[in-house]
Amino acid sequence: MAGLRGLARQVMARFEGLYGRYSRLFWTLHSIWALLWGAGVLVLAHNRHGYLPWVVSFLALTWATTLFFTRATSAVQSTAMRYAQEFVSYLTRVMYQGTLFFLIPFYAYSATFFSPNTLFVAFLLALAIFSCIDLPFDHLLRRYRSFALTFFVLVTFAALNFFFPLIFKTRLHIGTYLAAALAVGAALPLAYPPGELLRRRVLLKAVVMLLAALVAARAARPLVPPVPLRLTKVRFAAQLDLDAPSPRREWSTVIPASELTLQKLYVVATIFSPTSLPTTVTIKVKRAGVVVRSSRVVELLAHEKGFRVWDVVPLARLAEASSSRRPHGPLVVEVWTAEGHLIGRTAARIE
DSSP states (O other), X not given: OHHHHHHHHHHHHHHHHHHHHHHHHHHHHHHHHHHHHHHHHHHHTTTOGGGHHHHHHHHHHHHHHHHHHHHTTTTOOOHHHHHHHHHHHHHHHHHHHHHHHHHHHHHHHHOOTXXXXXXXXXXXXXXXXXXXXXXXXXXXXXXXXXXXXXXXXXXXXXXXXXXXIIIIOOOHHHHHHHHHHHHHHHHHHHHSOHHHHTSHHHHHHHHHHHHHHHHHHHHTGGGSOOTTOEEEEEEEESOOOTTSSSOSSOBSSEEOGGGOTTSEEEEEEEEEOSSOEEEEEEEEEEETTEEEEEOOOEEEXXXXXXXXXXXXXXXXXXXXXXXXXXXXXXXXXXXXXXXSOEEXXXXXXXX
C-alpha cells in the first residue's frame, strides 16, 4: 500500500511538473478550441428554441455546484478537493461560453441593426469571446469575486430574459424584470454565507441591490432586443383586404406614386413569434425625421410562428413632413411594443 501511495505521489509530481512547464501552451490551444466550439454552438443554435430550457437547467446546475464548492467544502483542504474545485471552475467557464454563444443568434435575430439594441448583442459577443480566453478570464474569475458575480448576473439575466417569455409566455417587460430580479437574487447566496444573509445590514443591502436591478432593467429596456419576437418583413400597398393573407400588389423598398390613387398608403408588418405570446404593438411612420403617423396600440396574443399588424397613412401627412432640403426623403417604418422595445425598422422611398 505504501508503495502504491509513493507511486501515486511520483505520478502527480510528474504531472504537475509537466503542467507547470506547458500550461500556458495548453490553455492557449484550449482557448482556440473554445472559440471554434463557440462558433459551432452559434450554428447549432439557429432557430432551436427548444434547447433553451436545457441551457437554463445547466446554468442552474452550475450555480448549485458553485455554491456547494464555495460553501460546503471551504473548510476542506486536500489535493482531491483542490482538483474537484479546478474541475468545477472549468465546467463553469464552459457553461458560460456555451450559454453566451447559444443566446447570441436569438438576440441578433431580434435586434434592429444600427439601433441601440445592437449594443447588447455586441456586449454578449464580447463576453463570449473573452470567456474563451482561459488564462485572463480564469484569473479574474478566481481572484475577484465582484467580477465573478457580475459575470454570473449578466449571463443569467440574458438567459432568463429570453426564457420567461418563451416558456412562461410572460410579456416582454415582465420577463425582463423577473430576469433581473432572479439573476441578482441567485447571486446573493454566492456572495454571502447563509448566516450573513439574515443580518439586517446585509438584508438591507440585498433589497437595495434588487431595487437597483429593477431600475436598471427599466432603463436598459431600449438596449435589449425583444427576444423572442423579430420583425421579418414590412410591405406597403395602396389597398388592403383584411381577409386576404397579403395585399394583391405590394412593395418593399420602392413605392410607385402612380399606384397610390386613393391617396393612402397601407403599411403591413409581419412579426415572427415562436410561441403564442401576449404583446402590445404600435407602428410609427417617419418622414424626414418627423413622426407623421403613430398607430394605436394593438394588444394581441401573438400566434405561433408569427402575426401581422397594419396601419394606413394619408399621403397628405407625408407631404407635410417633407422638408425643403429632403422633399423626397425616405419613409421609415418602426414597429415598437407599447413598453418601449424596438421590434424592427425598415426604410422605403416613394417614386
